[in-house]
Amino acid sequence: MKRRNFLKTGALSLPMLMGLQHLQAASPSSMNWDKTLILLELKGGNDGLNTVIPYADGHYYDNRPSIAIAENEVLHLNDELGLHPALADFKEIWDEGDLAVILGLGYPDPNRSHFRSIDIWASASDSSEFISEGWVSQLLAREPEPENPVWVDGLILGDGDAGPLNSTLLRTLSMDTADSFLSGAGDVPSLRENADLPVLNHLIQVQNTIFDSVGTLQSALAQGNEPVTEFPNTSLGRSFRQLAILLANGVRIPAVKISHGSFDTHSNQLGTQNNLLSQLNQALAAFRLAMIEIGKWDQVAVQTYAEFGRRVEGNASAGTDHGTAAPHFLMGGSVRGGFHGVQPSLTDLDGNGDLIFTTDFRALYASIASGFWKLEDPFDNRFQVMDLFA
Amino acid sequence: MKRLCYLILFLVPLLGAMDLRESRHLLARTQFGATAHQVNLFKVMNREHAIDYLFSATRTTSSLDPLDWMLERSIRPPKPFNQMTQEEIMAFQTFRRNQMRQLRAWWMAEIIHTDAQLTEFMTLFWHNHFVSESQKVRVPQIMYRQNALLRKYSLGNFGEFLHEIAKDPAMIIYLDNSSNRKDHPNENFARELMELFTLGEGHYTENDIKESARAFTGYFVNPNDGMFAYNFRQHDNGEKEFLGETGRWTGDDIIDILLKQERTAEFITEKLWKVFINSTPDRDEVSHLAGVFRDSGYELKPLIRAILMSPFFWDETDRGSLVKSPVELVAGTWRSFEINIKDPRLYQLLANAAGLLGQNLLDPPNVKGWEGGTSWITTTTLLNRRRVMKALLGIDEDGISRINYNRTVMSMDEDDLNQWLLAVNSAGNLNQDSRREHIASIALDPAYQVK
Numbered sequence: 001m002k003r004r005n006f007l008k009t010g011a012l013s014l015p016m017l018m019g020l021q022h023l024q025a026a027s028p029s030s031m032n033w034d035k036t037l038i039l040l041e042l043k044g045g046n047d048g049l050n051t052v053i054p055y056a057d058g059h060y061y062d063n064r065p066s067i068a069i070a071e072n073e074v075l076h077l078n079d080e081l082g083l084h085p086a087l088a089d090f091k092e093i094w095d096e097g098d099l100a101v102i103l104g105l106g107y108p109d110p111n112r113s114h115f116r117s118i119d120i121w122a123s124a125s126d127s128s129e130f131i132s133e134g135w136v137s138q139l140l141a142r143e144p145e146p147e148n149p150v151w152v153d154g155l156i157l158g159d160g161d162a163g164p165l166n167s168t169l170l171r172t173l174s175m176d177t178a179d180s181f182l183s184g185a186g187d188v189p190s191l192r193e194n195a196d197l198p199v200l201n202h203l204i205q206v207q208n209t210i211f212d213s214v215g216t217l218q219s220a221l222a223q224g225n226e227p228v229t230e231f232p233n234t235s236l237g238r239s240f241r242q243l244a245i246l247l248a249n250g251v252r253i254p255a256v257k258i259s260h261g262s263f264d265t266h267s268n269q270l271g272t273q274n275n276l277l278s279q280l281n282q283a284l285a286a287f288r289l290a291m292i293e294i295g296k297w298d299q300v301a302v303q304t305y306a307e308f309g310r311r312v313e314g315n316a317s318a319g320t321d322h323g324t325a326a327p328h329f330l331m332g333g334s335v336r337g338g339f340h341g342v343q344p345s346l347t348d349l350d351g352n353g354d355l356i357f358t359t360d361f362r363a364l365y366a367s368i369a370s371g372f373w374k375l376e377d378p379f380d381n382r383f384q385v386m387d388l389f390a
Numbered sequence: 391m392k393r394l395c396y397l398i399l400f401l402v403p404l405l406g407a408m409d410l411r412e413s414r415h416l417l418a419r420t421q422f423g424a425t426a427h428q429v430n431l432f433k434v435m436n437r438e439h440a441i442d443y444l445f446s447a448t449r450t451t452s453s454l455d456p457l458d459w460m461l462e463r464s465i466r467p468p469k470p471f472n473q474m475t476q477e478e479i480m481a482f483q484t485f486r487r488n489q490m491r492q493l494r495a496w497w498m499a500e501i502i503h504t505d506a507q508l509t510e511f512m513t514l515f516w517h518n519h520f521v522s523e524s525q526k527v528r529v530p531q532i533m534y535r536q537n538a539l540l541r542k543y544s545l546g547n548f549g550e551f552l553h554e555i556a557k558d559p560a561m562i563i564y565l566d567n568s569s570n571r572k573d574h575p576n577e578n579f580a581r582e583l584m585e586l587f588t589l590g591e592g593h594y595t596e597n598d599i600k601e602s603a604r605a606f607t608g609y610f611v612n613p614n615d616g617m618f619a620y621n622f623r624q625h626d627n628g629e630k631e632f633l634g635e636t637g638r639w640t641g642d643d644i645i646d647i648l649l650k651q652e653r654t655a656e657f658i659t660e661k662l663w664k665v666f667i668n669s670t671p672d673r674d675e676v677s678h679l680a681g682v683f684r685d686s687g688y689e690l691k692p693l694i695r696a697i698l699m700s701p702f703f704w705d706e707t708d709r710g711s712l713v714k715s716p717v718e719l720v721a722g723t724w725r726s727f728e729i730n731i732k733d734p735r736l737y738q739l740l741a742n743a744a745g746l747l748g749q750n751l752l753d754p755p756n757v758k759g760w761e762g763g764t765s766w767i768t769t770t771t772l773l774n775r776r777r778v779m780k781a782l783l784g785i786d787e788d789g790i791s792r793i794n795y796n797r798t799v800m801s802m803d804e805d806d807l808n809q810w811l812l813a814v815n816s817a818g819n820l821n822q823d824s825r826r827e828h829i830a831s832i833a834l835d836p837a838y839q840v841k
Binding site: 044113114162180198199202206207210266267315316321 | 713
């Protein structure tokens, strides 16, 4: 069962060079393959200021007369910042110490195009670089295969693209549910690759990935374990429930990508964001309980991200336009809860009137790589690792 | 002497005639599938003749009549929303969603039945370029009118098209341009106009976006008839600096300036290259083609003709380098095999099948549209493509396709069958024991997914 595919055509690219690592004399890897990182994309760019709210700062209310959240509705986390009222369970998880909030995440020379900026976040590139391999794939490709192979390197649950798991080397699989996957996959044959026809070859590789992953999945699910915890019947809830079932049956997946949205609230933000954050709140609360139930809460971590936050000033349609920095959540049994980083200033803004980031998002990634997966020198130590894990 | 003349007249079109493979290639890249008969018909023509033939069948209006509700002038609900009960509001919204579904099915029917295949191919292309999503626009008549606009200009003048689409009500709603007001500009439309519709990233600044947003202030949609309206009081008629030019620009002025940029012709040419040829446009050839486009005054027919005559289009190593989009797969398969099922729900089912595969007509995933190419293929979608093929061709558990096929299909030579249906050799072994197993194994082979 080949985990990696060294395509024989064309020039070697950086990720492929990194992938050659496993051919070197076995250098002991520190990677912990039993853990699962869930990358939760808040598609469209969630408005950070209405999520982690600077309720004690008058400028917040001055800039957003029609959409600011009233102070008495904010769930206070400390005497300056609090959560959107829809995140009631997050507040409880915060009190339990399992929720970290990383403030002011962004990057130099920010791009305000959805497509460009989400590529930057997915690939951990600089603003002017174009890298197609996802940041998680880049890291995993460097590591030698574990003795006991994982089921797949990356799983994309539900809609949404591979993002951080985008890879030409690693085995990634996308599915809506295990049932729908297996019911179609039974008669899929494996095929020989054809390096002369790269587009057809992509299809062949996808087909082979299906073929390779069916057996392991079927055996695991035959055990029939299912957490008792109830999940909300939303698209997000169903994806997390499916993941919980996979983990409850011992399926090993280092990274999972799930999408939620759309948070692109150019108009009528209050209703939309409240809805989406409620769904987020309920799905993650259920997931946490299910993981505690099966004893895996310490082995999972959920990290949110998005292409950007939104502008400080509201627009004329009771919404906000594309901005820059935003806070994100990191939740898990081994997470060191609390605030990390510095809240950006609402007055000292950039030339466009947007927030200036205070923590490079790649520092968050590096911190996860080293603190959660126990990888050494992630991203060549270019970013400051934060103490996010116990 | 007479015989010689007849012989010459007979032979002349055969000079430079395409072969079966080239004929299939041309049709696969410009239509939604093709019957074996059509592929045979085209192969006696030379390339230029064949392309002329394709252009002779184009239209600017649909071949199918619109449904009555599509032509209604008024878009007002039966009574004002604020006078409706919750139940009445929900019933009305359900009513509108049903109409949207009918529009989707109607368009699928047009794609399948029209002889003007290149027109629908391009209409779909423009839907993916000047994106609007029905779930945001919500008014079915407005989405129908945009669809008609896309068809009208599908092979027309791009400059005129750009002016019209900026005032198209579906576009105004989708990109929040009706919330773009003098004292509070909304940049959404201006940004996408440059980033996605004309220049592409890197050819303008944030300031250009801000300034041009001001030029588009005052546009709104009349709530009674859903038509474009202009509120001069909301229009910011101050001086604006845009791409180095200063003046009291209106939206039309901004578009004129964008049409003066060399980059615009290149941007559109690159996009068309990626739907007709492959994913790696050749810089020099694009430059040449963009020149043709510009010199013609932004007429699309000369550009597309030049693309189809380009040696890059005919390069044999590029066969199979494009992935069939879900609509191409579903409608193309239906048309190629001339599947004959008369069921009023048919077009809805076919549209739903395309939606299952990731392409829900009238609802691209976001303003950038469907990315296309290999992004159509994930483990989920590949499994679903197999499911859809099994459903369309009635393939049973024994790998036999059970639907009716016409005599041509049943009796044609095995090699001809492969040449007709496949751009490249199959990836797996084909079961050629019987015609019905042969077709089934082609349909389930990854090679059938590329063109």
